[in-house]
Amino acid sequence: MAISDILVFNFLSLSIASLFIDTYLSSKHFQQLGAASLFIVSLLFAFPAHAEQNKRNESTQQQNRAKLSDVQQAIATQESNIFDTNKQRSNLERQLKTDDLAIAKVAKAINDIEVKLSNTQVKIATLAREKQQLTIAKKKQERLLAQQLRAAYTTGQHDYLKLLLNQNQSDKIQRTISYYQYLNQARTKEIDKFQATITKLLQVNTEHQEQVTYLQQLKAEQLQQGTQLRTSKKQRSKTLSKLSRKLLSSQQQLNKLKAEENNLNQALHKLAAIIQAEIDLTGLSKLKRKLSWPVKGRMLHRFGSRKQGYLKWKGVLISAPISRQVQTIHNGTVLFSDWLKGYGLLTVIDHGNGYMSLYAHNQTLLKAVGDRVETGEPIALVGQSGGQDQSGLYFEIRHRGKALNPKLWCK
Structure with missing residues (x-):
């Protein structure tokens, strides 16, 4: 309520009070004069107090509305920034694929x-x-x-x-x-x-x-x-x-790794669906502790160790210099030979009976899909594709889609 309204209200209140006093005096109701006077005085103080409270409430509401508008604007700005950042990351990841290729x-x-x-x-x-x-x-x-x-x-x-x-x-x-x-x-x-x-x-x-x-x-x-x-x-x-520079939070990094792992699993499921059994591919079941590692180097991450959050390594990451030859652990047929997000240049080899070996982060791939490879044959060169900050080979062994510890097969 504005100040001018309060003044008008006070003027009207005084006029009403005067009228009541004149009425009571002319009627000689002196006994009611005290009560009427108290009533009128309470009206004079009550209405301005109520108006002041309304004024404060309205001011508070205006401030809250202003804060809400600021918060909504901040949320919209943040969502726009996140959208732009994700778009830029997607563009950079596509550029990374182009660079790796x-x-x-x-x-x-x-x-x-x-x-x-x-x-x-x-x-x-x-x-x-x-x-x-x-x-x-x-x-x-x-x-x-x-x-x-x-x-x-x-x-x-x-x-x-x-x-x-x-x-x-x-x-x-x-x-x-x-x-x-x-x-x-x-x-x-x-x-x-x-x-x-x-x-x-x-x-x-x-x-x-x-x-x-x-x-x-x-x-x-x-x-x-x-x-x-x-x-x-x-x-x-x-x-x-x-x-x-496009830093990710721990949760975003976890979601990114989960998405990359899901991409790999989907790719492997598709490959498993198109595998045609070959009589001379007998798998790896009888070759525990008999196979050679695909590349010589220091073990950076071991099978089953913590990767991010609750995610664990399903293979091993081996440090090795760029351009060192990557050799297949056993004879088989190349099922996949291409770039995959999160894994860079990737080769997957079918060894028969549901066994596969996977070789990722290569600099280049030496074999194409459908090629037959023999034990120890070079299939790729060590690199750091897929966004790695150091060179090395990521290596997995799987049986019917389930990741196995490579140390049980390689000596």
Whole structure:
């Protein structure tokens, strides 16, 4: 209630009081004067007090409404910030996948080049040895031909036509003619061998030079791919740095890990549904303590240890340097070979009878879906894909979807 309203109310109250007093005086009701006066005075004090209380209540309500509006605005701002943060994280995670795949492509190219370099160097060494052997054979044949030519020159002092016309020494003539024929045949054979050696030597020289040129091209390509790999790694580092600034609470981190684990379980269930039993894949049930670890390194996280909240590790995380070969623990068929959120570049191998092995956080994958792999065969290179801050391999063994302790199988 406004102050002007209170003044008007007080004026009206005084007027009513005066009217009551005049009425009582004219009626000579003096005995009621005291009670009426008290009633009027109480009215004069009661109404202003009630108005003041209403004023305070209204002010409090206005303040509460203002606070509620501020809280609602803060909630809306926070929800908007959370939405923007989640959107940015999603974009950064997609960018991380792109970065991981770019690194994988370059790393695979470098690995292929290294294999080609090794094969080329072996071939060059083989050709060099063959070239040396041919050169030795060529020199030997040259000496033999030289001896034959000297022998022919020595015996060639007789005129061949005179020997034929001479009828007095027919036996000697026959022997000489036979000797000439023998020398000619031997010389012709050696000349043919010499020509074949020369031809082969030329071929080897040409192939050797081609392989040397190819080796130089491979080395140049390797340098180029190395530069591209460093560029891709820098881009990935920037993405990880941006992701690290989008800090998650413990509950958000737990929810994130649960979602990633659910994605993996769903993927494995789908793979299990499409597995076609192979007669020669007998599983791992009889191979406890007989298998080798897929990579050598220090154990960072063990099976069953606490991961986040109530979540536990369903495999092991092994520290290893980038680009070290990851080898399959047993023969099988590649079921999955791709990038999966939370696990990076992932390979899953079916070993038969419901047994699978899983290899995650690789730098690149060397096998495609459907490929048959043998025990100890390289299937990937160690990396840190999937958002890892250090290089290593995450490794699981599962039987019909249930995670098993790898230490019971690997020695």
